Amino acid sequence: MMRWLSVAVVAFSLGLAACAGPTGKKVSRWDAYYARTDTPRAYVEVVPPEGTTVPMAKLIAQYVADHLKQEKISAQIGDGKQANARHFVLTGMAEANKAEPRAKYSRILRWMLSDGNGRLISTYSLGIEGTEREWDFGDPQLLASIGIGTAGPVSQMVLKEVKATVPIDPLRRGLLVEQVTGLSSDDARHLTQAVAVALRTSDVLVTGDPRQASFRLAGHVEMSNVEGGFVDVRIVWRVLTMDRRELGSAVQENRLPADTVLRRWADISPSIGKAAAVGVEHVFGTRVGPPPGAPTRATGEPPAIVLPGEPGRAMPPPM
Known part of the structure; x- marks a missing residue:
């Protein structure tokens, strides 16, 4: 294409x-606002959870971010390593439910919501229904249930923490x-x-x-x-x-x-x-860094650039 x-x-x-900013780094008006007020932004950086394959972890993070957006919370996937950020970081761990083998939840996702300074705000555990095959191949319905089940509670945690009046994104x-x-x-x-x-x-x-x-x-x-x-x-x-x-x-x-x-x-x-x-x-001004592309015109098929896609529409590649 x-x-x-x-x-x-x-x-x-x-x-x-x-x-x-003071260091010459370019920031958006909104980042500057939150820096002045020392107020966290209703924005969540979702880190792919540990305890599963890299493709599955990325799919889970993308579905959670997508459903947070439906809850009116800005979100995207990240590594959670930005220090002193004025937003929230969601990390997690997927574990097999070995303690209760007869329970209807085959796995448990343990989420931790922190601020940009690493301060733990709250934790949340989500029981996951589904077969091993659905988990291994990233079944869209399973991923959607994880996204919905995570986004609701996490969005409420974020909104509770954001108490100051902030500009609308x-x-x-x-x-x-x-x-x-x-x-x-x-x-x-x-x-x-x-x-x-x-x-x-x-x-x-x-x-x-x-x-x-x-x-x-x-x-x-x-x-x-x-x-x-x-x-x-x-x-x-x-x-x-x-x-x-x-x-x-x-x-x-x-x-x-x-x-x-x-x-x-x-x-x-x-x-x-x-x-x-x-x-x-x-x-x-809501996307930092240089815009995609280059100041030279391409002839025919230009070099590939990173564009927003639609993750989770296919099975993860084999490991």
Whole structure:
């Protein structure tokens, strides 16, 4: 599948831009807020639990993070090693239930919720039903039950700890994705839907109701023919207020075979949407580090970049 580069990100103006801390490290407005107030953020870093295979541990962590997001808690997988962080860290240990062999729970997941300084806040044990085969092959229903069973109690622990009034994360304030311009109606529909889907998997609250949105995303596609049967494609994604004041933009560029551009928008739109979602997170200042891609245009198939995916949809690879 074609990968897309997000090569330029223009950050927020009007107080939402990323800012530099005392050490020169770039942090988002929200991280700066929590640093000033010494308040933990309603955000959980889920560490893959010990006591199982690496693929299974990663799947468990991803399902827990996904279900925490459904509980309105921002979450992602991490290693829990960031010192003095203003968020929460969830670690765990999977154990076989050997003490009660006739119990309906074949395994027990023992979770520990700590703050960024390593202070233990609370513990929670989850009994796991399921066969050895379901566990070994990462059965989606089993993983979903772990995600649901963990996210509910953990989200309540987090909300109880976060007692100060904090700003609403911009990604949770509602984003209206407008129909992309510069393409035919069918191609524009494919790209618009793909971007909306990718943003939802990136923890962005996408809405089709303007009354529930605080921001809107407008995309415009420009194409120009070049020698050798290629087309230069440039897509500009603009983050706007609801009254259409621009707050920032992300740009995607690539040089693609003409046949791909003319016939395959339905096929390439998911990859474009995933890369665009990463760029939008950079515009909001909620994703640290450099944006994906590079300032050079790729010809044909560009290098692979790390994009948000959909873990847990297949069995883990064999060890």
